[in-house]
């Protein structure tokens with residue numbers, strides 16, 4: 369199935385104190401890394417940010433939020449309005465350990481649903497999930513009403529949740545959904561322990 373990818377990159381990074389999308393992990397900025405991973409599974413990539421030419425990555429479209437200041441939900445909305453395919457895999461730009469296989473799997477099982485969202489031990493991952501164009505109107509209603517919690521519109525659409533067992537076939541959920549918010553999170557990423565117990569210093573180029 370042909371599908372699109374939407375990268376959310378319109379946040380303030382206030383807890384990090386520096387633009388998360390431009391932080392480096394394994395010699396790439398997080399935005400480049402996310403684009404390169406997504407390219408493996410989608411035909412089109414849209415970055416939803418507060419700008420239209422911040423990254424200038426070849427072949428990647430940038431769109432501004434149509435409801436500025438309304439958080440990631442506004443990014444999902446702007447992205448869905450812009451993409452050409454019925455389904456889009458949405459991912460935050462601050463999830464450095466996300467794998468294309470996860471997007472591929474969620475896109476494979478999405479027909480018949482409007483949202484396919486991982487739910488690990490009761491916690492949803494709405495910023496690493498598939499959304500259909502059928503979500504645009506319900507999201508717009510929330511944004512117009514000043515509601516910015518991403519999952520607020522879920523009761524109005526067809527939602528499939530994907531649990532830990534299924535996600536673990538792809539990778540460790542604690543890694544796949546690891547997201548950066550603070551300098552401490554970034555430090556943990558840099559000094560991440562390999563499976564053999566050794567420490568990998570990911571700052572080195």
Ligand SMILES: Nc1nc2c(ncn2[C@@H]2O[C@H](COP(=O)(O)OP(=O)(O)OP(=O)(O)O)[C@@H](O)[C@H]2O)c(=O)[nH]1
Nearest residue numbers: 376377378379380381382383416439440443460461
């Ligand atoms: N397009 C868009 N993306 C957003 C917006 N707010 C957050 N995001 C993205 O959503 C993801 C999760 O963002 P958060 O960590 O919750 O917020 P943040 O603003 O980046 O960081 P803080 O200022 O520390 O809360 C990141 O990829 C952000 O870039 C927004 O208003 N518009």
